[in-house]
Structures are given as structure tokens and as C-alpha cells.
Amino acid sequence: MRVDEYNSFANQLQRYASALSRLESLHIRLADGCRLRAYQKRLAQVTVDPRSAIDSQLVIAVTYDLREIDEVNEIVENLPATLDSETLTLLQKVASGSEHPDDELDAPGREAQYELYLGTMLRRGGIPARHGKPDLVATWHNKEFFIEAKRPASAKGFDNRLRSAVHQARALVRPGIIAVCVDQLVRPADGLMVVKDFNALAPSVDNLVRKFVVEQAHTLRKRLSTNEPVAALLLTARVPARIAATGHSSLGTSIQLHPLLAGSIEAKFASSIIPLFAGSPS
Structure with a gap:
């Protein structure tokens, strides 16, 4: 599934200011120098x-920032009515890390952000x-489903994060779903993705993810063998x-589902997640 996103800077800024104020009201420390x-x-x-x-470098920087801003907006605007300690712990991690994702070897702040998103x-x-633990437990049709969420900081870290997710899935009482954010793994390594027009945005992102899957076929086969308790792999890219x-x-979005236990209730649940990403107002 592919989703195109568009919103005005002014609207995003207003939402973002409200989101940061809400985080501070929850005693989340946002230092002046934090990302x-x-x-x-x-x-x-x-x-x-x-x-x-406006200076082109500033525009490029803000274009990268928009992904982070949009996710923080969505997270804060849709927090549960009652915040448990696990959610607060994740929120406290979100402000950590470098401004630009390319500057990070490890990304605990952005991975926490992905879990929350x-x-x-x-x-x-x-x-x-x-x-x-697991990262997410979702209730669907009166059954619980387990999701392990990973956000590798680089292509080199993909195997490590996938291996970690599989290891965590082995501790589950039923097969789980692994969700991996591949934003950093599919986009141009040394620049901004540029497309001809708006209609080309979604297909371009989708093609990047498909190319990544082909390139990582060996790793995927090695980590996600039929013996592992993983029902589906969900790849998301914004x-x-x-x-x-x-x-x-x-922002161009691609969501791709790879069922590993076809016909299972877990794979059906994973499939039900995909349309939810189409509801973003950004």
C-alpha cells in the first residue's frame, strides 16, 4: 500500500508547538539543544x-525534519487517556539522538518513536x-497479537535489528509480527529524494522498498526461516x-506486508494494519 502525504508548514508548526507543550506537561524534558x-x-x-x-540547505533540512515532526504530532495527539509507565518511558527517550538520522550509528530515540507511532x-x-514487552500487544477480534518493532539506523544495522526481533519473538506464546521501519535503508544515501510530480511520489517510494527487499533476500531467508515463530514481516517507509x-x-509512504504463515490469524491481523496508515491527515 502507498500513501502520499501533504500539509502546510504553518499547520504543522502549530500542531508541533502544541505537541511539545503537551510533552512538557507530562514532565518530558526537552532541552533547548535537543533534536x-x-x-x-x-x-x-x-x-x-x-x-x-529560502536557502536551499535550510529547505532540505526541514524536509527531513518533517518526517520526525509529523510522527511526534501524531503520537502526542493520539496518546492513551491514561499513560502507563511503559509509554512514558518511550516518550522520555524520543528527544534523544542526533538531529539528522544519518549522524546516528544507533537510534534508541527514533526506535522508541517508531514503537509509539x-x-x-x-x-x-x-x-x-x-x-x-513485547513492544506492542494489540487486541483484535478479542484476541491478543504481538508486534516487535525495529528501526535500524542504517542498512548495516538491518540484520542486527531483524535478528533481535526474531530472538524476541521466540519468547512469545504465539507467533508474532515483526515491523521494521526502513526509512533510513531505502532513501538516497547522500541527498534528498526528488520526484517529477506528486503522482510519482508513491510509486517511487514503493519501488525503493521493493528494491531493498530484493537486495536483502539472503538476510530475510536466513533470519525468517519456517522454523521461526514469526507470522508476518511488515515493512514501513516514510x-x-x-x-x-x-x-x-x-512525505511518500509505502507499507508492504510479507506473510510468513499464510492463512494464520496473525497474518490476517497484520493485513488489517495496512489500511490504518492511510488515515494520516498529513
Whole structure:
């Protein structure tokens, strides 16, 4: 499934300011130098800058920031009414890390953000979900389903994070689902993805993910053998991009499901998750 996302800088800035205020009200410390504050400052700069042309490097930086900003907005706006200790622990980690994901060898803050984002998508879609061990436990059709969520910081870390998820799945009472954020693994390594027009955005991201799957076929076969208790692999990608025809910054989303236990109730649940990503208002 592919989803295109678009929203105005001003709207995102307003939502983001509210989100950060809400985090602070929960006693989440947001230092002036943390990455979440840096995103706010850059977005404010391009939103209020009166010049007709803004520095290209600033625009590129903000385009990368938009993915992080959008996820934080969605997470905070859809927090459970009662926050448990596991959710608060994840929220406390989110502000950590480097401003740009390319500067990180490990990404515990962004991985916590991904766990929270997946929980947000489930809860917003009417599927109760709680954080902890496993990373997510979702209730669907009166049954519990288990999700291990990973967000590798680089292509080199993909095998390690996948191996870790499989190891965690072995401790489950039933086969689980592994969700991997491949944003950092599929996008251009040294620049911003540029597409001709808005209609080309979704197919371009989808093709990047398909290419990645082909390139990682050996690793996937090695880690996800039929003997492992993994019902499905869910790959998600939200890639920042520039639309050449209009100059807009945008996010292109691809969600790909790879059932490993075809016909199982777990694989059916995994399939039900995919449409939830289409509901993002961004």
C-alpha cells in the first residue's frame, strides 16, 4: 500500500508547538539543544521567512525534519487517556539522538518513536494497543497479537535489528509480527529524494522498498526461516522528498506486508494494519 502525504508548514508548526507543550506537561524534558527543539526552530524559520526564496540547505533540512515532526504530532495527539509507565518511558527517550538520522550509528530515540507511532496507528484505527514487552500487544477480534518493532539506523544495522526481533519473538506464546521501519535503508544515501510530480511520489517510494527487499533476500531467508515463530514481516517507509514540478516538500509512504504463515490469524491481523496508515491527515 502507498500513501502520499501533504500539509502546510504553518499547520504543522502549530500542531508541533502544541505537541511539545503537551510533552512538557507530562514532565518530558526537552532541552533547548535537543533534536525536537531544533526541528521546531527550523520549521518556524521557513514558515515566517518573508523572502520569496529560502536557502536551499535550510529547505532540505526541514524536509527531513518533517518526517520526525509529523510522527511526534501524531503520537502526542493520539496518546492513551491514561499513560502507563511503559509509554512514558518511550516518550522520555524520543528527544534523544542526533538531529539528522544519518549522524546516528544507533537510534534508541527514533526506535522508541517508531514503537509509539505504530501504537498510534493502531489506536487511531480502533485497535487497542499497549507498549512494553513485547513492544506492542494489540487486541483484535478479542484476541491478543504481538508486534516487535525495529528501526535500524542504517542498512548495516538491518540484520542486527531483524535478528533481535526474531530472538524476541521466540519468547512469545504465539507467533508474532515483526515491523521494521526502513526509512533510513531505502532513501538516497547522500541527498534528498526528488520526484517529477506528486503522482510519482508513491510509486517511487514503493519501488525503493521493493528494491531493498530484493537486495536483502539472503538476510530475510536466513533470519525468517519456517522454523521461526514469526507470522508476518511488515515493512514501513516514510521518505522525505521534493516535488520538482511545484517545489513542495512531502512525505511518500509505502507499507508492504510479507506473510510468513499464510492463512494464520496473525497474518490476517497484520493485513488489517495496512489500511490504518492511510488515515494520516498529513
